[in-house]
Amino acid sequence: MRHKQKALIIGVNTNHQTDFQYSMKELENLAAACDIEVAGEITQNLNRFNKTHYIGTGKIEEIIQLLKHTEAELVIFNDELSASQIRNLEEALDRTVIDRTQLILDIFAQRAKTREAQLQVEVAHLKYMLPRIVGSRDSLGRQGGGVGLKNRGAGETKLELDRRKIEAKIAALNKELETLIAQRETRRSQRKKSGVPLVSLVGYTNAGKSTIMNAMLRRSHQAPAAKQVFEKDMLFATLDTSVRKIKLPNHPPFLLSDTVGFVDKLPHHLVKAFRSTLEEAATADLLIHVVDYSSPQHQKLAEVTNKTLQEIGIKNIPIIYAFNKVDLADTEYPKVEGNKVYLSAKNGFGMEELIELISAQIFKNQIHCEMLIPFDDGRLVTYLNENANVLATSFESDGTKLTIECNQYDFEKYQQYLI
Incomplete structure (x- = not known):
């Protein structure tokens, strides 16, 4: 049985962020998604991040004491750190230090299944490494495996690459990606030509997009069980875009795509890397914005998704808001209010209402x-x-x-x- 890594999670609350505790809980969930046990947490209120150590130097001793007490091997920080901050923290703490961005990159590296997703993740982590390659600690050589190491390379091999080699590798990977993107573009244009509408599921990670897709597939007489997509109650269960044909009784068919979920502070490199995959949503006739209604922060999560869609350039596409997991909240369901539907995809309640909303939108020109x-x-x-x-x-x-x-x-x- 593989040894489960233990970590401390560290966060700085700048200017009294109201959602800071939720952000720390999410960091813990991200760690769990990487099979890391969170052994302790330290937070600090500051007006701005410490330039040299991210956290105030007075807190360093507190972290050292907690490391001794918990025997944690990793220290995970809730924001993206600079190369010098990582170096200074590793020297002070004598532990592997990773930031939120590195943690998300590690999850993506573990979950990517298709060649396109794997290439996108590799390009993203090489771009992340580029400014951090110079001056990395000698003690990194003690790393043998685990989180924070996969994307730093097997052992030290990638860390030993100079900037030119990394840039050449990025160029080579991008060239291979361009071929795959061109193939995707061909399939996309063929679908457009066929006139079959495309509906795209978007939303925060773990909102229930894959559960909704599978609930649709179970209702479709053209979809055997093998066509169902992977669903699990965890962050970033889905990385690869899946497109399925849905043919429901008494309705023309439509295509339904499941996309990678968003998360607060999603690394810029990853947004950029997955742009081609997310363009599936950009060419959709309709977006289903899935929101985890059971989360006390559901409005904030919906805002993060809307902001990410804008960054990718997805706009002027009709949207239906599917408030999912309502069975876990004290709200009446199923019900429809304009372009909002309250449902439980897991229990199947509200799916018929969602289907009617979709049909009214995409089949009005039949x-x-x-x-x-x-x-x-x-x-x-x-x-x-x-x-x-x-x-x-x-x-x-x-x-x-x-x-x-x-x-x-x-x-x-x-x-x-x-x-």
Whole structure:
């Protein structure tokens, strides 16, 4: 059984941040997502961060004493640290020091499954390392594995790379990424051409996006269990964008994409690295902004998501707010208020209301028509049953008559069958 690392978490509350305690709790959850046991916590109120040590020097002795008492091997700080701050803290504490950014990068490195996600994470951590490579402590050589080490390289190999080598590696990785992004772009344009609407799930990490997607898939007669996406009650369970076709009874089909979740203080390098993945949301016809309503900070979490979407350049796309996990809050559900729906994806309550909201938004331009399909063109009947909303079917002497609701693309493509 692998030894579970123990850590202290350290935070500075500058200018009386109201959500500071929540931020520290989130840091603890991020550590747990990396399989680290939090053995203690030290916080300090300051007007601004200490330039040399992030925390006031008087607190250093307090941290040293707590390290002795808890035998923690790691010290995790709640903000991004400069190279000199990491160096000074490691010299003073004689422990591995990592910051919030490094911790998130480590989680991403562990969770990335597809080649594209792995490349994006590697580019992000190399860019993070670049200003921190010079003057790293000699004692880093004692590191043998675990969090804070994976992204610093296996042993010391990556730390020994000079700036030029790292920049060359970033360039090579970006070149490979460009090929994968071009392939994604081709698939995206093909989907656009087909006229099937794209609905994209966005939201804070662990809000329940994957749970909503799986609840939709269970209702879709075209989605076997193998198409379900990974869901778990933990931060950043989903890193890779998944796109699934949803065909619900009495509705035309649509595509549903599940995207990487956001988090407060999400490292800039990661936002930039995952831009191509998140462009899935940028080309959507509708966004479902999933919010964990059971969190006392749900308004703040929704603001973080909206701010991140703006940074990526996602705007002017209709939004439905899905307030999830309402079963854990003292609120009536399911209910709909304008573009807001209160639901529990885990229990399935409120999913029908969400589906109706989605349908009203993306299928408002569907064309109602009748087609007569010759019997020797049975494949088209199958296609329309899968890709349109077939309202009625009858068998005439010269073919199959369908009353359907379809998109503009199919209406124009199969005009010769219109009656």
